[in-house]
Amino acid sequence: MTNTVADNTPLLYHCFARPSLRKLPWGPTARLRSPNDLGAGFNVLESILTNGLVCSSEKLTVSTDPLRVRSLSVANKEEIVTTQTRACFTHCSFSELAEAKVDAFFCSHEGEDAEVVRKSASHFDLFGSFAIAIDPLEARRIGVMPAMYFYSFPDIDDTGPEDLLRRLSETRQTLLALHMLEEIAGNVEIPFLHSPYEQERSSSKELGLVVDDENARKVLENTRRFRARKSLAGLQFDRRTYWQLVDKIEYLLGLFQNTDSTIEESPLAFFEQREWRLPYNSQVNTTWFSLGEHPKIRDPNYERFAEPRREILKIVQGTNGRKASLSELKATWVLNSVDGKPFSQLIRRIVCPEQCFKRTKALVDKSKRIGLLRNDTKLVTI
Structure with a gap:
């Protein structure tokens, strides 16, 4: 042409x-x-x-949760939701x-x-x-x-759209904690969907599939297998593994853009x-x-x-x-x-x-x- x-x-x-x-x-x-x-x-x-x-x-940021600013005396600044x-x-x-x-x-x-x-x-x-x-x-x-x-x-606490990002980030952390328990319980292996290396495995830590909070991470890592299985007993319904749910939350977070x-x-x-x-x-x-x-x-x-x-x-x-x-x-x-x-x-x-x-x-x-x-x-x- x-x-x-x-x-x-x-x-x-x-x-x-x-x-x-x-x-x-x-x-x-x-x-x-x-x-x-x-x-x-x-x-x-x-x-x-x-x-x-x-x-x-690119890092996706929102203003720090107003509740955390008030109750925990956290500096009123931006926090990273995801990369x-x-x-x-x-x-x-x-x-x-x-x-x-x-x-x-x-x-x-x-x-x-x-x-x-x-x-x-x-x-x-x-x-x-x-x-x-x-x-x-x-x-x-x-x-x-x-x-x-x-x-x-900024004049209204918990503004719907920005607060949705905070809650999605917290949902991701919750699912990561459940994934760590699921891995300790021996209920899951972690092949990536488009990987031809079916026999290869890697730890959650190497793959970044762990919670951000250091104290929570230590508690989860020290959980005994029988306790992990007991904790997950009521969650054995028809679903994908927790790391796959995390994967889709990250996909969803990747779609967000600031209006202004x-x-x-x-x-x-x-x-x-x-x-x-x-x-x-x-x-x-x-x-x-x-x-x-x-x-x-x-x-x-x-x-x-x-x-x-x-x-x-x-x-x-x-x-x-x-x-x-x-x-x-x-x-x-x-x-x-x-x-x-x-x-x-x-x-x-x-x-x-x-x-x-x-x-x-x-x-x-x-x-x-x-x-x-x-x-x-x-x-x-x-």
């Missing part, structure tokens, strides 16, 4: 590479456009086509991506003398001028879901993006690998994808402008294939800036020849 305007069929668009954020001396956060953005965006696209889609990590591992999409037409909807700050360069302008910004302006798009119905094969939105209302943008200081800014998300999940028809090191039972593909992992890590750290921590690497996963085919075969449309069209077209044509892209995948420019 030539570099013409795309048709307006709504799809799930994933944009990149996001402009860097810079905190301005007088308050708000501004986006810094760089000449390197185009090169970074092209590198991300090439990596997606070759290696798969990166689900990056999300997800890729983000917006469900819209091509023309909507280019429509300016949100007021945002942009700066010309780093430093206090940078020129700062506030203007109406499009989705491309906010999240990057390259994009891939997948069909929302085909995306069901990988577990993509509409985001779930919450908001904070603290970057643009704009209410409803994130909600208006109509976000969908792909959280890391254990569907048996998908192949994943992590940027961090895990027990083989969790990441059986670690050695197989050594070279792609190095390539992606170089791109991720170059885009972020810093070295990723070990915890960030372990929480970052890459979706390599779906139903035995490269993830890239789900891509229906690719978007690139006009000035990168020739280079991107050569990449797309090559990817079609070697089977990474479908022949009907369209390339369009902005």
Whole structure:
């Protein structure tokens, strides 16, 4: 396809590479456009086509439970509910991506003398001028879901949406405690659903399937087997094991997004993006690998994808402008294939800036020849 305007069929668009954020001396956060953005965006696209889609990590925080602040004299601050591992999409037409909807700050360069302008910004302006798009119905094969939105209302204790996240986090901890008892009782083994290593086992501690509270963890670890079995006697009904219930709670927590943008200081800014998300999940028809090191039972593909992992890590750290921590690497996963085919075969449309069209077209044509892209995948420019 030539570099013409795309048709307006709504799809799930994933944009990149996001402009860097810079905190301005007088308050708000501004986006810094760089000449390197185009090169970074092209590198991300090439990596997606070759290696798969990166689900990056981000901490989900809420304000500390008001009851804990009052009764336990806990400092009134934010607390981490979970670390999300997800890729983000917006469900819209091509023309909507280019429509300016949100007021945002942009700066010309780093430093206090940078020129700062506030203007109406499009989705491309906010999240990057390259994009891939997948069909929302085909995306069901990988577990993509509409985001779930919450908001904070500091003047009211136990505000419904934010309090829901606290209770889900507590539910996860309760299920982890029950899982530890279930493991001590000898009622469960822990193979991961998409692991071919059926005979391999790993401890809950190695897999991170233990409660956060150190005192509770010690009590549970010292529980005798007969006491664990007695405690679970009334819970032997038709259900999945507790670690599998934890897995789905984490998937659910990965769908949450704040309704309001603290970057643009704009209410409803994130909600208006109509976000969908792909959280890391254990569907048996998908192949994943992590940027961090895990027990083989969790990441059986670690050695197989050594070279792609190095390539992606170089791109991720170059885009972020810093070295990723070990915890960030372990929480970052890459979706390599779906139903035995490269993830890239789900891509229906690719978007690139006009000035990168020739280079991107050569990449797309090559990817079609070697089977990474479908022949009907369209390339369009902005």
